[in-house]
Amino acid sequence: MxxxxxxxxxxxxxxxxxxxxxxxxxxxxxxxxxxxxxxxxxxxxxxxxxxxxxxxxxxxxxxxxxxxxxxxxxxxxxxxxxxxxxxxxxxxxxxxxxxxxxxxxxxxxxxxxxxxxxxxxxxxxxxxxxxxxxxxxxxxxxxxxxxxxLESTDRPPPDVEAAGPAGRERAVIQRLIRSTPVANAAKRLNDYRCQVCGLRLETPTGPYAEAAHIRALGRPHDGPDRLSNILCLCPNHHVLFDTGAIVVDEDGIVRDTISGQEIGKLRMDLGHAIDWTHLTYHRQAHKQ
Known part of the structure; x- marks a missing residue:
C-alpha cells in the first residue's frame, strides 16, 4: 500500500x-x-x-x-x-x-x-x-x-474554536482567472461563448466565460496581454487548454491530444483576430 x-x-x-x-x-x-x-x-x-x-x-x-x-x-x-x-x-x-x-x-x-x-x-x-x-x-x-x-502555514489558524465543529483546511487557488479590459473584450466579442464548444453559461448575474491566454504571461513565455493572444473558453475547455489536453492545429482544428481525435473547428469572430504563432507555441509547449 x-x-x-x-x-x-x-x-x-x-x-x-x-x-x-x-x-x-x-x-x-x-x-x-x-x-x-x-x-x-x-x-x-x-x-x-x-x-x-x-x-x-x-x-x-x-x-x-x-x-x-x-x-x-x-x-x-x-x-x-x-x-x-x-x-x-x-x-x-x-x-x-x-x-x-x-x-x-x-x-x-x-x-x-x-x-x-x-x-x-x-x-x-x-x-x-x-x-x-x-x-x-x-x-x-x-x-x-x-x-x-506561498506564505508559510506553519502556525494554527486564528479563532480555531470559533470555527465550529467542522474541520477546515486552507485552500490554494492554482489557476488565476484574469479579468482585464482586454480579457473582457475577448468575451464580449465572442458573446461569452466558448470558442471550442460554443457553450454560453448563463448565471443570475449574467453570462460567464473565461479568458485563456494562449501563450502564458510572465517568464519564461512572455506572452502579451492582447486580444490576439486570448481565447474565450468555458471553464472545462480552459482547464483542458491550459494543461495541453487540447490544442489547435495549423488548420484551426481543435484536437484531443490524448485520443488524437478531432473535436471541431475553433470558433472565430471577425472582430477577434488570433495570432497563430501563439497557437503554434502552445502546441510545442505541450508536445509529448
Missing amino acids: PTPRTYGEIPGYPVGSTFQNRTELAKSQVHRPLQGGICGGQDGAESIVVSGGYIDDEDFGDEILYTGQGGNDPNTKRQVAHQQLKFGNLGLVRSQLEGYPVRVIRGAQGDRAHSPAEGFRYDGLYRVADHWSQVGVHGFRIWRFRLVE
Whole structure:
C-alpha cells in the first residue's frame, strides 16, 4: 500500500529548518525519498529538492523554473534522453490541477544566491503555477514547471474554536482567472461563448466565460496581454487548454491530444483576430 501523501508543512520543521544530508532530510519527512528530486506520483507531488541537478533549472527565490525528472546522467549532469510526463513529473501536474502546495527544499549545489552553504534547507511552500515541455540545453525534450512561493502555514489558524465543529483546511487557488479590459473584450466579442464548444453559461448575474491566454504571461513565455493572444473558453475547455489536453492545429482544428481525435473547428469572430504563432507555441509547449 502506498504511503499517504502529506501536503503542506511538516509539524516541527518550520521554514528555515536545515539538514546535514539526504538521510536526515528523509527521516524528517520533509522530503521522503533518499534519492530523487520529486516526492510524488500520479496522485500529486508533495515536495521537491532544488540542488543543481539539472542545468535547465532557474531559481529566482520566490519563483522557480524547475526541470522535471528523468533522462539525466547524475555523474555528468547532462541530459541524455527525453523526459516523459510520468512519475514525479505527472505528480507536479496533478498538484497544479488540484492546488496542492509543494514543499521546496534547496541544496548546497543550487543557485548560490538562494541556496544554503551546506546541506539542505526547507524554504517553504510553493504552488505549481504552470507546466510545459521544451527542448533543453542538451537537445532533449524536458518538462518544466513554474513554482511560485506561498506564505508559510506553519502556525494554527486564528479563532480555531470559533470555527465550529467542522474541520477546515486552507485552500490554494492554482489557476488565476484574469479579468482585464482586454480579457473582457475577448468575451464580449465572442458573446461569452466558448470558442471550442460554443457553450454560453448563463448565471443570475449574467453570462460567464473565461479568458485563456494562449501563450502564458510572465517568464519564461512572455506572452502579451492582447486580444490576439486570448481565447474565450468555458471553464472545462480552459482547464483542458491550459494543461495541453487540447490544442489547435495549423488548420484551426481543435484536437484531443490524448485520443488524437478531432473535436471541431475553433470558433472565430471577425472582430477577434488570433495570432497563430501563439497557437503554434502552445502546441510545442505541450508536445509529448
